[in-house]
Structure formats: structure tokens, C-alpha cells
Amino acid sequence: MKSKDILIIKLNRRSGMLAVIVSLFFFLTGTAQQLQPYLTQALENNPKIQAFELRYETARERIEEVGVLPETQFSVGYFASEPETRTGPQQYKLSVQQMIPWFGTITARENYASSLADAQYVEIATAQRQLLLNVAENYYRLYAIRAKQRVLEQNIDLLEAYEELALTSLEVNQASSVDVLRLQMRQNQLRERLENFDEEFKAEQAAFNTLLNAERGATVKVYDSLAVPQEDPVQLPEVPQVHPELLRFDKLYESVGEAEKMNRKEALPDLGFGLDYVAVGEATAMQAPDSGKDILMPMVSITVPIFGNKYKSVTRQNELKQRELNAQRENRHNELVSRLEAAVSNRAEARISYRTQLLNIEQANDAEEILRRNYETGTIDFNDVLDVQELQLNFELNLIEAVKNYYQASANINYLSE
Template sequence: MKQMKTYIKTGWFLASFFFAIQGHAQELEGYIQEALSNNPEIQKVDVQYKIASEKVNEVNTLPNTEFNFSVMAVSPEMEMPMERYRVSVMQMLPWFGTITARENYVTSMADAQYVEVALAKRKLVLAVAQRYYQLYNIRAKQQVLDKNMSLLQSYETLALTAVEVGKASAVDVLRLQVRQNELQEKKAVLMQQDKGIQAALNSLLNRDYDSEVTVVPVMEMPKTDAVVHYDSLALNPELLRYDKLYRSIEQAEALNQKESGPMLGVGVGYINQEDSPMITSSYKDMVMPMLSVSIPIFNKKYKSQTKQNQWRKQELQFQKEARLNGLRADLSKAVSQRNQARITYYAQADNLKQTQDAERILVKTYETGTIDFNDVLDIQELQLKFQINQIEAVKAYYEQSAIINYLIQ
């Protein structure tokens, strides 16, 4: 039942994440599912969980049964009956409840290991989303550069015409061409960055580094966001890990108390004797029930283990408190940066609209016979800056949203 609850929490997180992205990135959902199925890191921790679960069968056993056999090699000449051989069997039994305590301890360790599986999945989902948004950022910038280069080409045509009629100089044409070369250089750099990020994403999907990865061409900036509840941090596997480890220490101490008790041994011995006139009974052989007790008189080991377990629990409490403070700081930072991204996006949108109005005014002045191509380049550079800033803001918004989902979903 405990494991089932953990599975439900993991599935709910993934469903919540997909719900958050489904409006703009169906491809991302597919990549996340592919990564969860194929990523070797997930497969590794999953196998580790299976190993931890199998240990329950390992500890559900009794100590080895002892068999003893001895035979008289040389029989002395005596009138009294001599034994021929002796056989005995002895089984040691741990104190009542010890095996159950072992099972409980190993089960608690398996539960703690499964939290590692859930945590690894969360980290993988976050890593895939971040690489996806980085790839979107690069490709969106390439699209903007293409549009700006096309715009500069149209301005170059205007400048050439203006040069022919004496309304512009060849320097203006050269400036426009240099600006196009600069944009072409930036695009070439972005193409190389694209290959690197695509290879990184493919490695998370466990496929060839140069496999094609598609992203949506446009991501919209939402107007509002759901309220973030800091209490939801309690569901984060990074904190649940400490709860599971604390429980495992409690079970370890329960096992320690059981193992500090005595062990009981039960068995039977059989002695086969030679025939002798001294034996008047019809039963010359002997059968002896046996009982033994193993008492840990020198039990400093168990007392020391109890103290260590107490300190381990205190250590985990401090670690959990420190990690909770860290997660709260991370969540606060992510919310703040997401809000900053939205503010930046809409501020750049206003600036971009104004530069577009200025561009239309410049084009109209050409119709009246005058145009300043220095102003054209300035406006174009501002437009590109604002467009790039918008793309960066969108990427930052969704990256921070992915971090928030990682922390609280």
C-alpha cells in the first residue's frame, strides 16, 4: 500500500507537468515519456529498487541447521557397551519477532530506495524540459534572424535604388550589407549551439546524438499563473526521502532490540551402541532431545547501536530541515524569476510595437523622397534586440515553470 501511494504521487506529478505544457508542446510530452522509458539512469535506480525489495526474501530465513556425525575409529576392549557412532541435529532459533523485525527493516529500506526512483524521474523530467526550452530558444532566434535579414535585404534594394537617383550613398549600401553579414554570423553560431543542445537532449532520450528533435515554432506567454502553495513542498521526494530513511532507522532499532535477546536452539542426538551383556533393555541405543540458549552477555555492541540510531535520527531531522529551507529558497527564486520573465516579455512587446511604428514612418519618408539609412539600421537593431529579449523571456518563463513543477507537484 505504501508503494502504491508513492506510485500515485509520481504519476500525479507527471500528469500535472503534462497538463502545464499541453497547450504549447505535445512534442515535449512525447520526449519525456521516451526518456522515462529508455534513460539508463532510470533503469539503474529501478533495478536497485528491485534488489532492495528482493532482500525481504533473503532475511526471511533461519540460521543454518547444524548436523554432526562422529564415529568411533578404534574401539577399546572393554566389557561395558561402547558407542559405534553419534548423530545430532541442532537448529538455532532467533528470539521471538526477530525475523519479522528484519523483514520490516528491509522493507523500509526498499521504500526509501523507491523514493530515489521517483526523485530520479522528477530530475529527468526537469532536465528534458530544460533542454527542450533551450532548443526552442535557439530555433526561435534563428527565425527572428531570418526575418531581420529578409528585412535588411529589402532595405538594401531601397538603398540601391536611392543611390541610382542620388538620394543615398554607396556607404549606406555597405552598412546594410555588413549588418546582414553580422546577422548571418549570429545565425551560424546558433546553428552550432542547436547541434549541441539537440545532442544533449538525445542523450537523455538514450538515442543517437544527431537524431532530429522537433520543437513548436511559437510559445505564448500566459497572462496569469496558478497560485503557488509552499506547503506543497512537503510532497517533494527530496523531503520524502528523509521520512523514509527516518522510518528505516526506527525499524533498524527495533531489529537491534530483538537481536540483543537470546537465541534458542532445539535438536536431537542419537547414539548407536554395540551389543553388550550389560544392557538388559531391548533398547540399546540412545536418543537425546537437546536444548541450548545463546545469551549476549557482553552487549555493548547493541547499546552502542542504539545510541548511533538515535543520533542518525537527529541527523536526518536536521538534514530535512536544511533541505526544506533550501527548497523554499529555490521555489521563491523560481516564482520571482518567472514573474520577471512575464514583466520583461510585455515590456519588450510595447517597445517592439513602438519600433515598428517608427519603421513605418521611415518607409513613408522614402515615399516623399528622403530616407536616413542610419536610422533604418538603428531601428532594425532595436527591433532585433526586443525580439530576442522576448524569446529569452519566454524561455525563462517556461524553465522556471518546470522548476516550480519539480518542487511542488
């Protein structure tokens, strides 16, 4: 299903719409089921999305507001000094009048209000997609922090094992106290980084739960491991013309067109229909035919907009607004294309880095194996141990960073190209 198809689903099918958006997001980013509940929860509970939906409902109600006739005017008059007429004195007067806009004016107003509501609906789609992107990016940051913590814990365990080797070697004068201290200091450094990562995870978790409108301290389950797929799609992604951020300008352009139609209708005369009723008393001065007969007077009025410069000015303003919207749309399209090209480049760089780090880790493991064999012959050099361990750690952390960058770039490509 394309984005255009998603956008035309009405809000009374809200749950179905959320499922379609989330499924599309997963298909394109290749994420697993663990992220899906969070995306759905964010779409359902995020207050920003709810605010956009309420704004849309308000815009829909506006259609009902403009689709009614002007207020009917009622008036009552009492003659304090009754004017005497041939048929009798006039006592009081009742009047009712209803103005009616020119034919088609109310429909034009309704169409204009409906076009504004459609623009608000596109805003919902844009906000939903942006929310999905934010949730995904935050989630991959959480994954990276947890994965780095596991790597640090493994490296601390490895250093502790080397420390035991160093203590054993110290007893037979094959290592020095400095070697032991260096291994311990290195462990202290890694424990410090581990604690810093824990604080960073708490901050990211709070931000993630805010997007979900959940408790800030709610537990977030992240992947145990992620890998970069073997291949990326061969076809290069493009920014579609029906992207919500571009559709917004199209809908606004259409609304200006509807505003101009309404302006032309407003420039036409308004018709008025009314009725006057005058109560007449019995004539006392003389006897006359129809004495005391009340007066009933139907009326028709017309309001003519003689001074039309106002409507001409509105027409000119609408023309300028449409030109402005076209320029804004073109500029936004260019920005989205630039962002997409950057995201594709970032994903390619992440893949290159991922492959490089895998190769480096393999070679570092070979170096570690050599050091272990040397220990069996009693020739281990703990300076080399620390150097290789630091290389291993950096390669493993860089590998995790490459995975995170790959999936964040993929999420951005999805946002921009579908």
C-alpha cells in the same frame, strides 16, 4: 492527484505511474502535446531511472533474504577408537541443530529491510521528477534557439530588402556606397550568429537525446511559437511536506526506527534445538540388557548476550542518526523553499520582460513604418534603418528569452511545489 498518491503506486503498475506523473507535469506547466512524448520516452528509457528501479528491486529481494531462519547445522562423527560402553561400543555420531532467533526478531528484520526498500522507492520518484525538469528545461532551450534562428532569418531578409532599396537609391544619388556596405556587413554579422545558433542547437539536441537515451543526432521537434499566458495562478505555491526530496528523509527516519526495533530483538537470547544420534554396536565382553541399542539425545540450547554494551551503542547511534536526519530534512526544506521563491521571482521577471519587449517591438515597428514612408518621399536614412533594425532584433530576441525563462521557471515551480 497529489505527489503522495503518486508515490504509493507500486512498480508493477509502472506504465500507469508514468502517465500520471507526465499528466501532472503538463497540467502545471501548461505545455502542449508536442513535449509529452519526450517526457514519457525519457521516463521509460533513461538508464538512470532504470538503475534506481533495479536498486529498488534489489532492496525488495533483501526482505526475502532476512526473512529466513539461520542455516541448519549437520555434523557426522566417526569414532576411530570405539569407546566401549556397557551396552556396546559407540561407532559413529550424527547431529543436527537449528538456531532460532527470539520471537519477533525475523519480523523486525523484514520490517527494517522493507523500510529501506521504501526509501529506495522515494528515490525513484525524486529521480523521475528531476528528469522531467531536466528534459523540460532542455526542450525550452531548444525552442529558444530555433525561435532566435527564425528571427535572424527574417532580419536577414529585411536587410536584403533594404539593400535593394539602397542600391536603387545609389543609382539616383540618394544613398552612398557606404550605406550598401554597412547593410551587407550587418547581414554578415547576422549570418554568423545564425551559424553559431545552429551549432548550439546541435549540442543541446545531443544533450536532450541523451536524457531520452536516444540517438544523439535524432531529430527533435520543437514548438513553432510560445507565448506567456495572460495570468499566473493567484495562490502562491508552497513546498509540500510530502515532496519526494523530503519524504526521503522521512522514510530514512522510519528505517532507523525499524533498525532500533531489530536491535532490541537482536539483544534477546537465541534458542537452539538439536538432536544427537549415536550408533552403538553389540556388546562383546558381556551380555547386557539393551545391548547394541543406539543413543538418541534431543538437545535445547540458548545463546545469551551477556555483554550488552554493543546493543546499547547501536541504540545511541540510532538516536543520533534520527536527529541528524531531522536536521538534514529541515535544511533541505529550507533550500527547496529558497529555490521555489527564486523560481517564482524568475517567472515574474520573465513576465515583466515579456510585456516590455512586446511594447518595444510595437514601437520599433512603428519606427520602421515611418522609415518606409520616408523612402517614398526620397528621404530615407540608412543609418536610422540599421539602428531600428538592430533594436527590433534585440527586442525580438529578448522576447524569446523571456518566454524561455518563463516556462523554465514554471517547470521549476512545478518540481518544487507538487
